[in-house]
Amino acid sequence: VERAGQISNFQKEKYFNVELDCDGIPAVKPKIFDPDEAEQLRSRCHGNEAIVTSVKETEKKVKAPKLYDLTTLQREANRIYGMTAKQTLDTAQSLYEKKLITYPRTDSQYLTEDMEQTARNVVRQIYEKYQLTGPFDQPEQPDVKKVMNNSKVTDHHAIIPTMELASCHLDELKSWEEKILFLIAVHTVMAMSKDHIYQETEIEVECQGEIFKAKGKIVLQDGWKLFENCFKNKDRMAIVDPNQEMKERMPKVTQGQTFYAVAAEKTEHFTSPPKPYSEDTLLAAMETAGNKEFDEDTEKKGLGTPATRAGIIEKLIYSQYATRKGKQILPTDDGKVLVEILPDFLKSASMTAEWENQLLLMEHGEIAPEQFMTGIKNMLTMMLNGCDAISEEETRRFQTRESIGTCPVCGSLVYESKTNFYCSNHDCHFALWKDNRYLQSMEKTMDKKMAAEFLKNGCVHVKDLYSRKKNMYFEADLHMDADETGRVNFSLSFPKKKPKNKSKKK
Numbered sequence: 023v024e025r026a027g028q029i030s031n032f033q034k035e036k037y038f039n040v041e042l043d044c045d046g047i048p049a050v051k052p053k054i055f056d057p058d059e060a061e062q063l064r065s066r067c068h069g070n071e072a073i074v075t076s077v078k079e080t081e082k083k084v085k086a087p088k089l090y091d092l093t094t095l096q097r098e099a100n101r102i103y104g105m106t107a108k109q110t111l112d113t114a115q116s117l118y119e120k121k122l123i124t125y126p127r128t129d130s131q132y133l134t135e136d137m138e139q140t141a142r143n144v145v146r147q148i149y150e151k152y153q154l155t156g157p158f159d160q161p162e163q164p165d166v167k168k169v170m171n172n173s174k175v176t177d178h179h180a181i182i183p184t185m186e187l188a189s190c191h192l193d194e195l196k197s198w199e200e201k202i203l204f205l206i207a208v209h210t211v212m213a214m215s216k217d218h219i220y221q222e223t224e225i226e227v228e229c230q231g232e233i234f235k236a237k238g239k240i241v242l243q244d245g246w247k248l249f250e251n252c253f254k255n256k257d258r259m260a261i262v263d264p265n266q267e268m269k270e271r272m273p274k275v276t277q278g279q280t281f282y283a284v285a286a287e288k289t290e291h292f293t294s295p296p297k298p299y300s301e302d303t304l305l306a307a308m309e310t311a312g313n314k315e316f317d318e319d320t321e322k323k324g325l326g327t328p329a330t331r332a333g334i335i336e337k338l339i340y341s342q343y344a345t346r347k348g349k350q351i352l353p354t355d356d357g358k359v360l361v362e363i364l365p366d367f368l369k370s371a372s373m374t375a376e377w378e379n380q381l382l383l384m385e386h387g388e389i390a391p392e393q394f395m396t397g398i399k400n401m402l403t404m405m406l407n408g409c410d411a412i413s414e415e416e417t418r419r420f421q422t423r424e425s426i427g428t429c430p431v432c433g434s435l436v437y438e439s440k441t442n443f444y445c446s447n448h449d450c451h452f453a454l455w456k457d458n459r460y461l462q463s464m465e466k467t468m469d470k471k472m473a474a475e476f477l478k479n480g481c482v483h484v485k486d487l488y489s490r491k492k493n494m495y496f497e498a499d500l501h502m503d504a505d506e507t508g509r510v511n512f513s514l515s516f517p518k519k520k521p522k523n524k525s526k527k528k
């Protein structure tokens with residue numbers, strides 16, 4: 023709701039960048055909001071000299087990612103394959119039951135120190151199975167040490183493939199299973215690969231008294247980043263895209279160097295609003311929610327646990343406080359009203375973490391159970407007082423929408439609107455229209471009662487259908503069928519008489 027507010031209150035603003043072409047290096051002065059100022063700067067610089075006033079070269083290391091715990095797996099499966107957290111959990115559970123991966127409901131990103139040989143064998147197996155090539159010329163050289171840490175494994179260790187991978191027929195797996203297994207396998211290799219190292223060059227040039235900046239980089243060691251490319255090309259190859267590297271490359275420049283007759287250009291841009299949450303970014307936000315309110319050594323932070331976060335999102339969607347739109351997760355009107363009405367302490371992300379932390383302290387014997395229970399009682403009293411404060415008028419803001427049944431196509435709830443009875447699942451097209459030509463030809467309209475009965479039985483017995491042809495009323499069973507696309511077909515049958523005129527369409 024907070025994010026949706028930021029987006030709807032966002033006012034986009036136009037701004038300009040002025041860019042100098044310094045022998046192929048684009049040096050920019052960004053975000054000039056006054057168009058006259060931008061134009062003046064452009065015309066002043068165009069054709070003039072620019073002098074390099076600063077060159078800063080820094081070597082940067084990007085460490086390999088840690089192994090997967092459930093939340094990171096869910097986030098990446100959402101980012102790369104668009105899978106929901108629940109779909110990923112279910113898929114991982116099924117791979118676990120097929121003994122292809124280790125226990126998935128884990129919040130550890132490490133292996134125990136006795137797993138060194140296992141890890142080496144698994145990595146070698148992944149190389150063979152997926153025919154990966156990469157920075158280990160000898161696959162037996164993975165850096166196993168950095169993924170092992172006994173103190174960071176509690177009940178379960180990180181998620182990795184098992185040696186059953188050797189005998190697994192990948193083409194017999196379901197599509198999602200194959201994808202998730204591939205993701206875990208490549209990630210396991212990545213986590214044990216070398217650091218990604220590059221040299222970043224930042225330069226400043228001065229032109230007509232103004233400073234313009236340019237940035238470039240040269241990759242010194244691909245390291246684990248090489249394997250990210252497996253998810254970027256169709257053949258799942260761990261290869262570097264040479265065009266990308268060339269684009270980022272910065273030619274050698276020295277301080278005091280002069281560029282003559284630079285071309286200056288003005289480009290138009292707009293400020294952009296924050297992005298709606300996707301499952302990936304929402305899971306990340308849940309993991310760190312309220313963190314700023316805690317000391318660094320607080321162990322449990324955020325909302326939920328790796329095993330429960332997917333369920334929390336599903337529950338919000340099922341209860342219609344949030345809805346999916348493509349990859350986005352958006353609050354519904356009810357969701358917005360709920361957040362507006364609830365007292366602040368109940369909405370505080372830190373409350374959950376605080377109690378989790380108290381439980382942990384009790385586990386370590388640092389607080390007594392009685393102390394814990396007193397805390398719980400005090401909070402409940404406060405909560406009940408807080409909820410009392412919500413006025414009747416505010417509770418009435420939730421339109422008590424009543425569903426009339428479940429969708430025959432996808433099983434979601436069906437609601438009444440002005441014109442139809444529609445499925446609440448945005449991806450499903452099922453609807454029963456009130457203004458229904460087939461029924462109108464027999465002088466009937468689709469009312470709530472009839473729609474509910476169609477959803478329940480697929481069939482309604484109607485006593486007063488009218489036949490224009492015969493100018494008389496008759497009795498029949500009306501059947502409603504929906505195919506997977508949500509298209510609805512009606513037909514008639516006459517149960518009491520012999521079945522004739524089984525289907526008559528007008």
Ligand SMILES: [Zn+2]
Binds near residue numbers: 432
């Ligand atoms: Zn549906």
